[in-house]
Amino acid sequence: MPEGRRDFMLRVARAAGVAPLAMAILEGHAAAAPSGDGTDLEILYAALTLEHHAIALYEAGLRQGLFPAGLRDYAVEFRGDHQGHRDTQVAIARERGGRPPSALARYDFDPTPGGAAFIRQALAIELAAQRAYSALISSIGTRDYMLSAAFILVDEVRHITVWRKVLGIKIY
Amino acid sequence: MADYASASEVFAAIAAREHEVDARLDAVARRRAGVEAFAASVAAVRTRQRRQRERLRARLGVPAEAAAPLPGLAAPADLARLRAAQQELVHAHAEGLPALADAGAVDVLAAHLVELAAQLTVLELWIAAEDEGA
Numbered sequence: 001m002p003e004g005r006r007d008f009m010l011r012v013a014r015a016a017g018v019a020p021l022a023m024a025i026l027e028g029h030a031a032a033a034p035s036g037d038g039t040d041l042e043i044l045y046a047a048l049t050l051e052h053h054a055i056a057l058y059e060a061g062l063r064q065g066l067f068p069a070g071l072r073d074y075a076v077e078f079r080g081d082h083q084g085h086r087d088t089q090v091a092i093a094r095e096r097g098g099r100p101p102s103a104l105a106r107y108d109f110d111p112t113p114g115g116a117a118f119i120r121q122a123l124a125i126e127l128a129a130q131r132a133y134s135a136l137i138s139s140i141g142t143r144d145y146m147l148s149a150a151f152i153l154v155d156e157v158r159h160i161t162v163w164r165k166v167l168g169i170k171i172y
Numbered sequence: 173m174a175d176y177a178s179a180s181e182v183f184a185a186i187a188a189r190e191h192e193v194d195a196r197l198d199a200v201a202r203r204r205a206g207v208e209a210f211a212a213s214v215a216a217v218r219t220r221q222r223r224q225r226e227r228l229r230a231r232l233g234v235p236a237e238a239a240a241p242l243p244g245l246a247a248p249a250d251l252a253r254l255r256a257a258q259q260e261l262v263h264a265h266a267e268g269l270p271a272l273a274d275a276g277a278v279d280v281l282a283a284h285l286v287e288l289a290a291q292l293t294v295l296e297l298w299i300a301a302e303d304e305g306a
Contacts, residue, residue, distance in 0.1 A: 050261065059201065109248070129285065134279075134282055134283065134286060137269070137278060137279075137282050138275040138276070138278035138279045138282065143270040144267055146270045147267065147269070147270060149173075149289075150265070150266035150267075150269050150282070150285060151266055153266075153282065153285060153286065153289070154262060154266060154285065154289045154292075157286050157289035157290050157293065158289060158292075158293045158296075160185055160291075161288070161293035161294065161297075162297070163291045165297060170216065171290065171293075172209070172210050172213040172214075172290070172294055
């Protein structure tokens with residue numbers, strides 16, 4: 001049976017190391033999450049974990065020359081967006097006295113020869129991030145963080161739409 | 173950045189910006205080849221999103237408002253101005269989320285935001301392709 005969208009997002013979130021409370025929200029148990037600063041921090045950490053994952057994927061692709069030459073500029077730009085998201089969320093977490101998670105020491109990505117196969121992997125990570133932000137956003141209790149998450153969501157959709165077009169997938 | 177105080181303000185801002193995007197997209201579609209499929213897709217999404225917003229409006233007890241008349245548009249068929257109007261519509265959704273104060277409403281408008289941001293990227297890709305071809 002093919003993996004559903006939700007299952008896929010959950011698998012990527014688990015692989016990236018998302019913590020239990022945010023995983024519960026992603027799994028559809030938002031009611032289990034108390035409203036407040038603690039939940040916001042857990043959501044921030046989950047989002048940050050996915051950003052680290054995306055940055056690592058783009059870094060690996062750029063370092064190993066896996067993006068086709070004509071698409072390198074997009075990869076550099078998107079890596080920069082994710083680095084910006086990471087820095088924003090680290091700053092928000094620290095402002096609230098949190099201890100934001102660092103990137104994992106190592107990420108295991110599916111081996112690919114590069115080109116379209118690698119773009120599909122980048123698309124998969126972007127889709128997981130978009131679905132995670134979409135699932136988490138209504139559990140955020142703070143205005144500024146909700147705004148930040150909304151604009152990050154816009155960036156994720158932009159990345160997804162560009163990679164879909166590159167892969168010849170319908171974009172409207 | 174707009175600082176909305178209520179769901180009513182958010183819905184009004186969205187309706188006004190939709191109105192401008194629709195007028196500009198209509199003008200662009202009449203002047204350019206190959207825009208019909210995109211315009212049809214935007215129209216279908218718009219109809220569904222409006223219906224969902226009406227349901228939210230009813231649930232949240234936000235009174236319906238008469239649409240404000242659209243002022244005359246400068247260069248209505250200009251693609252860059254259409255992109256700018258679509259960006260305003262995306263921003264109205266993003267900036268409006270915190271003012272909704274209702275998790276279900278945030279979920280619905282965040283889903284709309286995702287669709288509108290994808291449409292915005294399509295316009296950006298068209299503009300980039302035209303710039304490259306110029």
